[in-house]
Amino acid sequence: MIQQSKYHVTKEEMDKEHDIVEQAKIDPSKFSILYNKYYAQIFRFLYQRVNDKETAFDFTSQVFLKAMVNLPKYKYRGVPFSSWLYRIAHNEINLVFRKKIVARTVNIETEHLNSIIEEIEEDENGLEKYQGILIEVIADLPAAELEIIEMRFFEKRPFKEIAEILEITENNAKVKVYRLLDKLRKRITTGKRK
């Protein structure tokens, strides 16, 4: 079972954040509140996808700079402000990968593999049995599918947030996750990477 995201934001917090955003549109120095609140989250999001800290720190600054420049275009849509920041980070990092400025890295915590195995395998010894092949299968997924696995199982994001970051509907995000789990199940049980 997937736990509640550690980044969960309540309605009141979102409303408060919205007020700060509106103030920051007029006075950019007010953006520091949002910057301090979300810096670590955005850094960890980027660090999950690259190999070294320095690159992740550089991209984090870049993401916040872009957010400040584009803040007048931001519209509140009932989701945390962080989703908008994640979307900028997602687009920024994908652009960098496409241009091959930085190589895509998959950072796997073995404890996170548990939640995937729990979803696809009822066997209690699933992790020991399938860990090796699961790592290989994940590292061979297309970039878009890998991103979904990272967001849902490594970062424990709710479907709503995944949908917002990827600019798809919540149902579409659920369908994609379940299709992916099905794909992983087939691959690990047959022992095929592709």
Add this chain to the structure above:
Amino acid sequence: MTKYKVNINRPKVSADEIGQNMDFNIVLKKYKREKHSALKINWLIIYIIILVVLLAAFFAVRVINDEENKGKEKKTEAGKVEMLDFE
């Protein structure tokens, strides 16, 4: 060989280390610089537009004047022919 580089259980970056790298003033300075250069570009575009409009107006006036002058010359020539006929 997998598609991506894989790290298993990579050491985490501590909150302290993240804190040391999160100076809002650096981003704010970059933002102001970016805004300033964007503003400069905007003014440059405005100057170019004004210049183009002025040039277009200047040439339009010249063309109108030329047309008017040609009309006057034709009228004078026509007048001469009439006078010759009269004689």
